[in-house]
Amino acid sequence: MSLTINSALNSILLATLILSLIFPSSILGLSSPLYTPKTGEMIGKTVLITGGTSGLGLETIKRLGGSGCRIIFTARSKEKGDNVLSTLPPSTSASYVVMDLASFKSVREASAEITSLLETPEEQEPSSISVLLNNAGVMALPDRRLTSDGNEFQFQTNHLGHFLFTLSLINSRCLDLSSGRVINVASSAYQFARNGLNFDDLNASRSYSAWDAYGKSKLSNLLFTLALDKRFKDKGWGIRATSLHPGVVRTDLGRYLFSSGGGEERGPSSDSGLLGKLGLKVVSLFTKSVEEGADTQIWLSAGNGGDVGGKFYVDKRARVLGENAIDVEAGEKLWRESERLTEVKWEEEGGN
Numbered sequence: 633m634s635l636t637i638n639s640a641l642n643s644i645l646l647a648t649l650i651l652s653l654i655f656p657s658s659i660l661g662l663s664s665p666l667y668t669p670k671t672g673e674m675i676g677k678t679v680l681i682t683g684g685t686s687g688l689g690l691e692t693i694k695r696l697g698g699s700g701c702r703i704i705f706t707a708r709s710k711e712k713g714d715n716v717l718s719t720l721p722p723s724t725s726a727s728y729v730v731m732d733l734a735s736f737k738s739v740r741e742a743s744a745e746i747t748s749l750l751e752t753p754e755e756q757e758p759s760s761i762s763v764l765l766n767n768a769g770v771m772a773l774p775d776r777r778l779t780s781d782g783n784e785f786q787f788q789t790n791h792l793g794h795f796l797f798t799l800s801l802i803n804s805r806c807l808d809l810s811s812g813r814v815i816n817v818a819s820s821a822y823q824f825a826r827n828g829l830n831f832d833d834l835n836a837s838r839s840y841s842a843w844d845a846y847g848k849s850k851l852s853n854l855l856f857t858l859a860l861d862k863r864f865k866d867k868g869w870g871i872r873a874t875s876l877h878p879g880v881v882r883t884d885l886g887r888y889l890f891s892s893g894g895g896e897e898r899g900p901s902s903d904s905g906l907l908g909k910l911g912l913k914v915v916s917l918f919t920k921s922v923e924e925g926a927d928t929q930i931w932l933s934a935g936n937g938g939d940v941g942g943k944f945y946v947d948k949r950a951r952v953l954g955e956n957a958i959d960v961e962a963g964e965k966l967w968r969e970s971e972r973l974t975e976v977k978w979e980e981e982g983g984n
């Protein structure tokens with residue numbers, strides 16, 4: 633047990649230090665003042681957030697809530713969704729749909745439910761989604777696990793599930809194609825996949841490492857963003873796709889690192905002893921609070937940044953991506969593979 637905790641802490645410390653060095657603004661709270669949209673500023677908009685039940689997603693719901701927008705978020709269970717609703721002020725217009733990105737069936741059901749929600753708007757509710765914030769994710773599962781669809785867990789949860797969700801919502805015309813935004817929460821951890829994606833083995837059946845798989849799933853988020861934004865522009869639609877890195881943030885994202893084996897989750901704070909507490913204290917010096925970490929995605933969701941299409945944001949500023957994340961050929965290959973694996977197709981005949 634202590635061996636597991638030690639190696640988990642080592643992994644976290646290592647990842648924290650590397651990520652903080654890549655993006656030094658994460659260190660010792662050097663980030664800019666927090667952004668929250670003004671009261672009433674987003675009346676008439678609908679924001680759809682995946683993974684609204686903890687961390688950055690939950691913080692985004694709370695801070696957008698006062699702006700007057702309608703929020704739809706996804707939760708992995710009814711219990712978790714209800715729990716979030718019970719904590720929000722009554723003035724927040726929020727509802728949720730249950731969705732598990734690790735199940736294509738669940739993703740299809742959730743997008744169908746959202747389609748019918750939008751088809752029967754209550755009085756004065758907007759009938760399309762202005763912002764799709766693809767935020768949900770898992771990180772660094774110690775052992776290779778497969779989803780019920782047979783894909784490596786991080787690849788499906790972080791990329792394939794969102795690919796299917798996004799295309800389903802576009803094909804059913806739920807997204808505002810004239811002026812909406814698709815915002816993909818990626819990570820600077822894409823740099824762990826320095827050599828790009830392995831198209832002969834996207835599901836890591838030949839070799840698996842927790843961080844490599846996470847890095848590749850986040851690289852997929854970035855390649856997807858560019859390929860999607862290009863398609864929006866080719867269609868002549870005003871909707872744009874953009875991406876971001878939130879910083880290294882003290883959320884529960886590391887829960888799998890502390891699992892006792894078998895890839896099950898466990899809260900980082902539970903039973904990690906003095907060493908664990910000390911380790912987390914050190915980590916906190918190099919990381920952001922959840923409030924700070926959610927800033928860029930809240931800022932983008934509120935429509936800031938001008939022409940954000942295809943750009944990658946850190947601390948509310950567009951940044952240059954590495955070669956592996958702007959590889960158009962790799963992006964197209966990933967797109968084709970994602971269509972094959974999820975059995976969804978980009979609609980060739982679209983139009984507003």
Ligand SMILES: NC(=O)c1ccc[n+]([C@@H]2O[C@H](COP(=O)([O-])OP(=O)(O)OC[C@H]3O[C@@H](n4cnc5c(N)ncnc54)[C@H](OP(=O)(O)O)[C@@H]3O)[C@@H](O)[C@H]2O)c1
Nearest residue numbers: 683685686687688732733734768769819880881883884885
């Ligand atoms: N924290 C960081 O330092 C950091 C750095 C870079 C990028 N990011 C990215 O930020 C995003 C949000 O992460 P976070 O830090 O806020 O982590 P978090 O607190 O663990 O929140 C993750 C959210 O995703 C949901 N989720 C997990 N697996 C899912 C699945 N199979 N289907 C649907 N929803 C699922 C979780 O639902 P449950 O509540 O049911 O678990 C939760 O709502 C992720 O994409 C992550 O890669 C985070």
